[in-house]
Amino acid sequence: MGAFRLDLRDAAAEGAKALGTLPPLTATEREAAIATWRGRMVNETISSRVFAALLPQALLVPEATPFLPQIADAIADELRHGRQCAAVVAALGGDAEAEIAALPEVPRHEDAGPVEALLRNLLSVSCLSETVAVALIGAERLRAGPDALQKTLGTILADEVQHARLGWELVAVLLPLLDDAARGRMEDWLVVAFRHLVAHELAHLPEGPAPTEAAVAVGVCDPSEARSLFFATVQDVIVPRLEQLGLPGAAAWSRAQGA
Amino acid sequence: MIDALEIRRRALRAAAAAAGLSALACGTDTAATGTSGADTAVADSGGNVTDTAAATDAATDTAADTAADTATDTDAATATDTATATDTATATDTATATDTATATDTATATDTAAATDTTTDAATGCPDKVDGEPDCVAAQGTAEWATCCDERTKWCAAQFADNNDAQNVCIFGVNYSGQCTGCIPWGPPAPPRFDLAWRPTVVANGAVFEVV
Numbered sequence: 001m002g003a004f005r006l007d008l009r010d011a012a013a014e015g016a017k018a019l020g021t022l023p024p025l026t027a028t029e030r031e032a033a034i035a036t037w038r039g040r041m042v043n044e045t046i047s048s049r050v051f052a053a054l055l056p057q058a059l060l061v062p063e064a065t066p067f068l069p070q071i072a073d074a075i076a077d078e079l080r081h082g083r084q085c086a087a088v089v090a091a092l093g094g095d096a097e098a099e100i101a102a103l104p105e106v107p108r109h110e111d112a113g114p115v116e117a118l119l120r121n122l123l124s125v126s127c128l129s130e131t132v133a134v135a136l137i138g139a140e141r142l143r144a145g146p147d148a149l150q151k152t153l154g155t156i157l158a159d160e161v162q163h164a165r166l167g168w169e170l171v172a173v174l175l176p177l178l179d180d181a182a183r184g185r186m187e188d189w190l191v192v193a194f195r196h197l198v199a200h201e202l203a204h205l206p207e208g209p210a211p212t213e214a215a216v217a218v219g220v221c222d223p224s225e226a227r228s229l230f231f232a233t234v235q236d237v238i239v240p241r242l243e244q245l246g247l248p249g250a251a252a253w254s255r256a257q258g259a
Numbered sequence: 260m261i262d263a264l265e266i267r268r269r270a271l272r273a274a275a276a277a278a279g280l281s282a283l284a285c286g287t288d289t290a291a292t293g294t295s296g297a298d299t300a301v302a303d304s305g306g307n308v309t310d311t312a313a314a315t316d317a318a319t320d321t322a323a324d325t326a327a328d329t330a331t332d333t334d335a336a337t338a339t340d341t342a343t344a345t346d347t348a349t350a351t352d353t354a355t356a357t358d359t360a361t362a363t364d365t366a367t368a369t370d371t372a373a374a375t376d377t378t379t380d381a382a383t384g385c386p387d388k389v390d391g392e393p394d395c396v397a398a399q400g401t402a403e404w405a406t407c408c409d410e411r412t413k414w415c416a417a418q419f420a421d422n423n424d425a426q427n428v429c430i431f432g433v434n435y436s437g438q439c440t441g442c443i444p445w446g447p448p449a450p451p452r453f454d455l456a457w458r459p460t461v462v463a464n465g466a467v468f469e470v471v
Contacts, residue, residue: 003412050450101412101442102427107452124450127278135274142266157273164277172279189453196451199438229267233274241278 003101006045008086012096015087019148022091022218029215034094036220037085042098044156045082050125051075051163053106057121060114063173070166077159084152091148092218116182119174124193126167128238132201133160135233136226145217153219172245190242190252194234198256201230385439395441408442 025033051074058064058071086096109117137160141153178186205223216222234253242249261269388394393414398407408430415429432440 099409101408102430104427104431107450109453111453120453121450131274131278134277135270138270138273139266142261142269161273161277164274165279168277168279192451192453203437203441225263225267229270232267232271236271237274237278237280241275241280244280 003099005097005099006042006082007097008041008045008083009090009096011083012086012090015083016090019087019091019146019152022146022149023214025092025214025218026212029212029218029220030092032211032215032220033218034089034092037088037092038094038096038098040219041082041085041089041096042100044078044085046100046103048075048078048082049103050106051078053108054118054121054125057108057114057118058170061118061174061177063115063177064118064170067166067170067173070162074159074163074166077163081156081159084156088149088152088219112185113182115174115177116185119171119178119186120189120193122167122171122174123190124196126164127171127242128193128197128234129200130160130164130167131238132197132230132233134164135229135237136221139226139229140219140221143216144219149217149219168241168245175245175247187248187252187255190247190249191255194253194256197234202227205230396439398441411440411442 051071055068055071055075058068089096106121109120112120134157137153137157141150141157144150144153175183205221205226208223210222210224211220239249239253242252385396391414393407393411395407395411412430415426419425419429430440430442431437
């Protein structure tokens with residue numbers, strides 16, 4: 001997917017009115033907050049394409065049919081989140097637009113059958129990425145100061161919870177459909193997915209000085225705390241849940257870390 | 260004012276509830292001592308967020324805290340570095356990569372060859388930088404990071420003007436992790452490809468190409 005310009009200024013202007021006046025910030029704090037929310041605006045908007053890619057995969061698997069509406073909802077959710085984050089950008093005095101360089105295609109895993117291919121993407125998108133998102137956004141919501149921002153993060157969090165649940169529930173339905181060979185490949189896949197997750201999350205949480213309290217209150221995250229929470233979520237939530245489902249989460253996480 | 264530890268506990272419970280992991284969602288260390296109502300925590304069927312688990316459960320979460328405390332930045336660095344080292348090419352994996360390659364993978368491998376250098380830094384497993392290539396790994400965590408990736412995007416576009424796939428590989432790396440390029444795609448990541456992300460080498464047109 002090639003480069004394009006995301007311009008949500010019109011939607012942002014409307015939404016910003018509902019947010020009201022945000023607390024005073026220094027120029028540095030404001031800049032950090034705008035960058036944070038602009039990043040979220042982009043993240044949320046373009047992640048709609050990831051769920052959109054799950055839909056044709058799910059259509060190939062009869063057992064996934066009951067979940068199709070939830071997948072479709074997730075696409076719309078992410079687009080709405082993008083507009084909500086754009087509104088915060090505008091409320092902070094920023095322009096809700098961004099240049100997006102290029103995006104990798106969502107893999108279809110054509111080397112695998114429909115169930116295994118869908119499982120790979122579900123595990124990566126919903127069970128790993130969205131479960132981590134629940135923890136990180138959950139923490140940010142609790143740290144947010146203004147009621148309007150708490151509400152924005154709260155509605156986003158509620159949807160992300162549903163996106164993660166969608167994955168975990170559908171994975172539980174699909175796993176018994178795998179034959180032994182495909183089940184045996186899942187550990188190797190989880191190693192790949194975990195490494196991908198770690199690289200992605202750490203890159204999004206670069207080391208740096210802790211933000212001020214005022215910046216945290218308007219949604220700027222502390223990268224050190226967020227990194228720690230990320231690892232705790234993998235170790236204490238994702239790995240145990242994978243094991244409960246009969247997947248070798250612990251072994252895969254250990255291998256992903258090089259142990 | 261909620262303290263940092265409580266925020267962490269509630270965030271983990273939220274994630275546990277979303278994952279259907281009832282013991283941690285209850286805020287207890289073991290399933291045997293778990294309280295009822297875990298599944299109602301965090302969000303109800305209508306998507307309304309509640310803090311039921313945190314509000315109703317004063318139990319400590321020693322297991323979560325201990326594990327979290329051990330996840331230091333050192334661990335993070337080690338994990339990343341090790342992954343890089345593991346991805347370093349070995350000749351013995353070539354046959355496997357060839358056997359599993361599809362036509363699409365082969366095309367991508369060709370793009371990869373175009374977008375990556377053939378020499379590698381032994382310490383990081385990443386290709387050596389070429390003249391003029393913006394080093395955005397070094398820029399991560401600085402105010403110049405975004406600018407650097409903008410420059411890298413332009414640089415890659417100039418290097419591979421006629422090949423969009425090669426541009427993507429140049430900007431983000433072969434598995435799009437940004438580990439060696441310093442630039443990552445926006446948003447929750449597209450899942451990795453299984454073959455190229457996992458296999459340390461690929462073969463195309465009779466030659467071995469190192470995967471970033």
